[in-house]
Amino acid sequence: MSFPGSIAFDEYGRPFIILRDQENQKRITGTDAIKSHILAARQIAGTIKTSLGPKGLDKMMVSGDGDVTVTNDGATIMKLMEVDHEIAKLMVQLSQSQDDEIGDGTTGVVVMAGALLEQAESLIDRGIHPIRIADGFELAAQCAAKKLDEIGEDFPIDQSNTEPLVRVAMTTLGSKIVNKCHRQMAEIAVNAVLSVADLEKKDVNFELIKIETKVGGKMEDSMLVKGVVIDKTMSHHQMPKELRDVKLAILTCPFEPPKPKTKNKLDITSAEDYKALREYEQQKFADMVSQVKNAGATLAICQWGFDDEANHLLLQHNLPAVRWVGGPEIEQIAIATGGRIVPRFEELNPEKLGKAGLVRELSFGTSKDKMLVIEECHNSKAVTILLRGGNQMITAEAKRSIHDALCVVRSLVRDSRVVYGGGAAEISCSIAVAKEADQLSTLEQYAFRAFSVALESIPLALAENSGLHPIETLSELKSRQVTENNAFLGVDCMLTGNSDMKEHHVVESLHSKKQQILLATQLVKMILKIDDVRSQGESME
Structure with a gap:
């Protein structure tokens, strides 16, 4: 085991350590440390932002052994990225937490955290203390969660009518590699969850759902086996x-x-x-x-x-x-x-x-x-999903995709309320938080407005990835949501000419969306409270 120094002894025989490379050691404190953390987190968020939404791009990850993974699943990308910076590792853990808790929204939660830190940096430059910013963000997150509860709608969970659940699963699979047969995959996911779910206790035992992959054949050959x-x-x-x-x-x-x-x-x-x-x-x-x-x-x-x-x-x-x-x-x-x-x-x-x-x-x-x-x-509750595909890469991505769909349907069984996607929920929360900021007389109003702007990062990224003009699209949607009093207007990623997500059946779990906002806020609050870091040379930059 290597030791970063040498041991010497004083005149009484007591040992003490002399650290090597003392002159290369660098210590960053205060605002500089926080800005260093924000820079690292923003780089991670910027890397993953292009994978957001149905038109998002995939990432090709190559391991040290030469194994190639092609995916746009946020948690998988973050897990396979080799990051050394401590704050970047926290972002990876954030995505993993969202994946473990909900199973979906792993890209959105990282983009949200990156946007919040970007806004926090501008507030720090204006002289606002990081603790006041963190406290303001926490209050704003509670305001956004309250708005989500207002615009959320109850969702029918009925084994005799699975169509609404299939539509939610299709929303999840719309951005995945399986979208050419995503109705079939959505039906497989819904039927698998309902086969093992206890609707009275609102519980789903994932141990009873097994996913098997077999290379060969078409993706359409995938099936659910009871x-x-x-x-x-x-x-x-x-x-x-x-x-x-x-x-x-x-x-x-x-x-x-x-x-x-x-x-x-x-x-x-x-x-x-x-x-x-x-x-x-x-x-x-x-x-x-x-x-x-x-x-x-x-x-x-x-x-x-x-x-x-x-x-x-x-x-x-x-x-x-x-x-x-x-x-x-x-x-x-x-x-x-x-x-x-x-x-x-x-x-x-x-x-x-x-x-x-x-x-x-x-x-x-x-x-x-x-x-x-x-x-x-x-x-009869134990089921197996058998996935087919042309090669190992396709079947592995199909397995990740179906896992996301299973997790979303499970979330709806546990909490059957939904909001509408395409950034509609984020825009609605952004308007509500900005409105609340006007009612505040304390310094936290700046944090509220910054939080409101950060919420807009999701619809902006969706519009940008879809080839739309981001600012124009967002401005129009915000105006229409206020004038028409319609919280279901989101980014028309598929360019259909209709922005009403309720008509498109683009549905997301309210619990998932709320968890994204709260988890991102908790991480940002933690980062803003770290003001001291030691690094070797210039490695932090």
Whole structure:
């Protein structure tokens, strides 16, 4: 381990540290430190701003190993960016927090934080203390959240009519790579969430939704399976490819003879000894297969592999089997089929078997790729989304996109209020915060007005990314929202000639939008309170 200095001793033998490169150490304090932080955060926000909205651009990220990722998902971009500055790392954590909490709005929250810091810098230049700015921003955020509650509308969550939910999921997927079939993807996301949701408790267990990807085919070949899909096949090619009314033995013990757990060794010195060992192994294999059969199992799912002899015995005894099934898949199968995971053959009994109506092999076109589908399970709530795509990059981005849609639908199940997108909610909040600023007589009115301007960064970015004139578009929308008293007017990113987002069904979760504003404000408040930093040379700049 390297040490940034050397140890010396004084005349009494007491050690003290002499730091290397003392002359290169730089310490920034006060306003200079805050401006340094703001500069770093603005650079991150400026990088990601072009990815906002349905016309936003993708980013190509190349890892140190040469792995290429193409995405416009804010959280993924931020996670893959190699940032050294401490404040830039806070921006990455901000995006990650939004992704963990809501799953959507990961780009917008970073753009919002960057805009707030930009406005804070101009206020600092005017001589306003950072603490007053931070307190003003917090009050303004509460004012914006209150306005969101006013303009929010209740949203119907009805399993018999999923169309409104599908429209919300389509809004989320509109900016993603899957937008060529985004209605199909939106329906898959909605049906998956509603399959596992408890509408009475307003809760969604994401553990019951599994996303599998398989390279090949078209994206339109993606499907929702009411059960479990595993990337395995039957262990022997002569085993049946379709089974009905299946009882599954879910095993974490291998089909192999027991090994002595000591360091003793067995010496075989004659043909009779070898024959005896061979018969012992065969008998053990036969006993294992009979134990599974006697329990009533018609399919064995094994976490470990087994050799050709065991495989042949299983085929002889008409016991289909699947081997090398991973731990998470084993757990998913156990949840779906209502079975118990069995660690030893001796513990297997009929009560521990899982039940499924249909187990079948899926084959993909002319390729040899096959997957196993377990459907009509005992616990019908477990579902799997199978995504197809031309290459690994497409399927990986489709997986990120469908995750965002799942998270948004989950947010609506938990809190069914919505606002309208295209920057309409931000413009409405901006007008409300600016109006509130006129009622204040304290210094915080400047922070309120700055917050109002920062809220406009979202519609400005949407307009800019759509090829519209940002200032003209924003000015017109603000004027129309006030004169027409219509909080649903937003940026017409798709150039349809109509700015009413309610008519376009561009819907966003109110909880998601509120979380964006509050999280961004909390981070900005934290940054404005850091006024001391030490750096090595000029690395902070």
